[in-house]
Amino acid sequence: MSALILISVLGVVLLYLGFGNNRRLLAPVSIAGLLGALALFTTGWHIENALVLKDLVRFDGFAMAFNRSLILVTVLLFLFGIDYYARMKENVAEQYALMLFSLVGALLLTSFNNLLLLFLAIEILSIPLYVLAGGKRDSFRSGEAAFKYFLQGAFASGFLLLGITLIYGASASFDLPTVQAFAATAQGNVLFLLGLFFTLAGLAFKVAAVPFHFWSPDVYEGAPTLVTAFMSTVVKMASFAAFYRFIEHMQLPGQVHTMLVVMTVFTLFLGNIVALRQSQFKRLMAYSSIAHTGFLLLAFLGTSDRTSGVLHYYLTTYALATVGLFVVLTLAKRAANGDENIRIFRGLFRSAPWLAIATMLLLLSLAGIPLTAGFIAKYRVFALGISTGFVAVTAFAVVMALVGVYYYVTVIREAFTPTADAPQLVVAPLNWLVISFCGVAVVLLGLLPGLIGG
C-alpha cells in the first residue's frame, strides 16, 4: 500500500517541480521514486493474500510479480523519456506525473479484490492516458488519437459499469471472491450472464481483443511514441492481469466461454493477417499487439494453476521487447525526419551494427524464435492450450504464429538490407542503455527462463 501512496505523492511532487522549471530533476526524481516503490514491493510486501483497505485490494504473489514488472517497465520508459522529452518546450512535468498516475491505476488493476475497485482502477489508468495521447498539442493526429481513445474508452467504461451493475444485481455483491463463488451456482441466470458479457467486453477493450480493437491502430499511430510504448506495455500488462484476476476462480458459463474462444480465434486471425499489410511501423506494432492479445487469450481458455505464471512471463518479455523496439523506432524516425514507414530501418546494420543486432533480437523475441524469451513464452502458451484440451485452437494459433514471423522478419530484412543512404542515427547513452538492457534481457530470459516467475 505504501508503494501506491509513494507513487501518487511522487506524481504530485513532480507537478510542483514542473512549476519551478527544474526540468533536469524530473526524470531522476521520478525514477528514484519508482525504484523506492519497487523496493517496497520487493521486500516487505510479499505476503500471500494480504488483504488491505477493507478487503478492496489483495496484494498476493500474483499482484506483486506483476507490479514489479510494471514498475520496471515504467522505469525503462522514463529512462527513455529523458532523451525523448529533451526537445519538448513545456509541460514535461505533466507528462511524467500523468504517467505515474496511470501507473497507480495499473498497480491497482493487478490487485483489485472488489468490482468497484476494478472500475476505479480502470478509470485511474485511462483518464491520464486520454490526456497523454493528445500530448503533442500542435499535432492533428495526436489530437485525433486522444479524441478517439477517449470516445471509445468512455464507451467501454460504460460497458464495464453496466456489467458490474448487472453482476451486482444477480449476486448482490461487489466482492470478487463472493462473485466468483456465486458463478458456480448461477447456471442459467440471465442477469449474471449479461453482466459477465458486458464486464468482459469492457476488459476486452482494454486489451484490444477483436472486436473491441478498433481504437488501437489509430491511437498507437497518433499518440506520441513514448505514450504508445506505455500503452502497449504497462496498460496491456495491467489489463491482462485484471482480466485474469476477474475470471481466475470463476466457473464460466458455457456461453461466455464460447465467446472467449471465438474472441481468441478472431483476435489471432485479424491481428496477424492485417499486420501483414502494414507499412507504418507503429501500425504494425499495433496489430502485432492485437496478435499477442490473441496468444494471451489462448491461456485463458482452460483453467490451470500454471496460467498466472505463463501470463506474467509472456507479458513481461513482450513488454521488454516492445519498449526496446519503440526506442529504436524513435531514433530511426528522427534520422528519417519523422517518417514512420518500415523503410526507415533500411541499412540500419550498416550505420549502427549493434543497434541492428539488438533490434533483430527484439523482433525475433516477438516472433517467438528459439533462444529468445518470446519462444519460451509462446511455447508455454501453446503447451498450456494443449494440456487444457484446446488442441484445435492451439493448432490455429501455431499457424498464426507463423504468419506473425513473416511481418517481423520483413522488418529484420529491412534492417539488414544494404543501402547507399543508410540512416545516420544519433544514439544517446541512456537510450543505448535501454535498448541493450531489453536486448540482453530477452536473450537471458530465453536461456534462463527461471529468472522470473519460476
Place this chain on the structure above:
Amino acid sequence: MIAALLLLIPFITATLLMVMRPTQHARWLAMMSSLASLAVVLVAWATYGGGTVIQADNDWVPAWGLRFVVGYDGVGLLMLVLTGLVFPFIIGAGYGEKLQHPSLVNALLLYTQAFLFGVFLAQNILLFYIFYELSLIPVFFLLLYWGGEHRRSITVRFFIYTLLGGLSLLFGLLYCLGQTGMNGDFSALSGLNLPADTQIWLFWALFLAFAIKLPIFPFHSWQPDTYTTAPLQGTMVLSAVMLKMGLYGTFKIVFAVVPEGVEYWRWTVIALSLIGAVYAGIIAFRQTDMKRLIAYSSLSHVGLLCAGLFAGNNYGITGSLYQAFAHAVLVLGLLYLMGALKERVGSSEMGAMGGLKVRMPRLAALFLLVLVNAVALPLTQSFVGEWLMFAGLWQVDGWLAALAVVTIVLGAIYMFYAFQRAMLGPDKWKLEMHDATLRDHLYLVPLIAITLVLGVHPAPVLDLVDAPVQLLLSALP
C-alpha cells in the same frame, strides 16, 4: 566433454569473428575451428563403444519440464561425423568465392555448425526443436546478404516455409508431451504407445517439418530457387548437412513416436518420394544452369533417400542413412566444381561452357571422378547406399524398386549430359585458362578419396548405424 567441445568451439570462434571482424585472418580462423571440431568428432568416433552415450543430463527449467540432455548414439554420431567433416570443406570453398565481409560469412557458417551439432547431440525433443529452429537463422542471413538475384523474396519464402514445418513440429511435440506427461527424452520416446487414430494425424504434424526440410514432393517448391540464389557456401550448408536434419529427425522422432502412423502412411510417402525423384530427375535434364541442375539432382536424390527410409526394413533404412553421408560428399564436390568453372568462365550457364576439357584436362578428370560417384558406379560410396535402398525397396515391392532404378538411370543421363555440355566439344576458347590449381586438388582429392575408400570398405559406417537400426526395427509394427 565431447558434446561441450562440439557446441562451444564453433560458437566461441563465431562470436570472436563477429566481435573482432578480422578481415585478414577470418577464413584461417574459421578453418582452424572447423578442423578442431573435426578432430573432436573423430575422437568421438574412435572411442565410441556402442549404445547411447549421454554426456549431460540436467534439468533446465524444472517447473516447465524443459531439460538439457545431450549425447549421441550410432546414427547421431554418423551425423556428427558428417557435420564435422563437411564444414572444413564448406569454409574452404570460401577461398575461391571472395565474398564481402569474410569474417561475417564465416561467423554465420560456424554458428550454423554449432547449432547443427546441437541438433544431432540433443537427446530431448524440445532441445532438438530449439536447435533445429536456431540453425535456420544464420542461414537466413547468409542468404539475405550474400545471395544472388531476387534474394529478398526467395529468402523470406524459404524462411517461412521452413518455419511452417518447424511450428507444426512444435505443435506435434507439445501434443505428445501434453498427452503422455513424459519428459521428452529420446530414451522415453519409443514407449509412448499413443492410440492408433491419434498416430495417424499426428504423423503429419511431426513429419511435415522434415518433409519440408528434406524436401520431398510436393513440399519442395522452395528448394530450387533457394539453392540457386544462395551463395555457394550457403547451398553447400543447405544440401550437404541441413537436409540430413530432415532424415535424422524422421528416423529419430517420427519413427519412434508414431510407428503406427508411419505404417499407415508408408505407401503414400514412398509414392510421393519416388514421384518427386523421377520428376526432379526429368526437370534436371532440362536445366541449362549448372547450379540449378545440382539443385534438382539433389531433389531427386533426396526423394530416393526418403523412399529408402520409409521402406522400413533393414536394407532400406541402413541404405538411406549411408546414402545421406555419400550425398553430402558428392554434393560438396559437385558444387565446388560448379564454383570453379564459374570462376573461370564467368557464368554457371552450361551453354556458355563447352570444350573446356582441352584447356583444363586435370579439372575435367577430377570432374569425371566426382561424377562417377554421382551416378553410383560400383566401388563408389553412392553405389553402396543406392544398392541397399534398392534392395530395401525390392523387399517391399518389385515395382517400387523399378521406379527407383529409373531415377538412378535418369541421374546418369543428366549428369553425363551436363559433363558433355560443359567439358566436351570443340575448343572455342581463345584465352588461356588455368587448369586445376593446388587448391582445387586439395579440395577435390580428399572428397574423391573418401568416396572410393568408403565405397570399397563401407563397414565402419555400416557398423555405426547397425545397432540403432535394429533397435528401431524391433519397435516398428
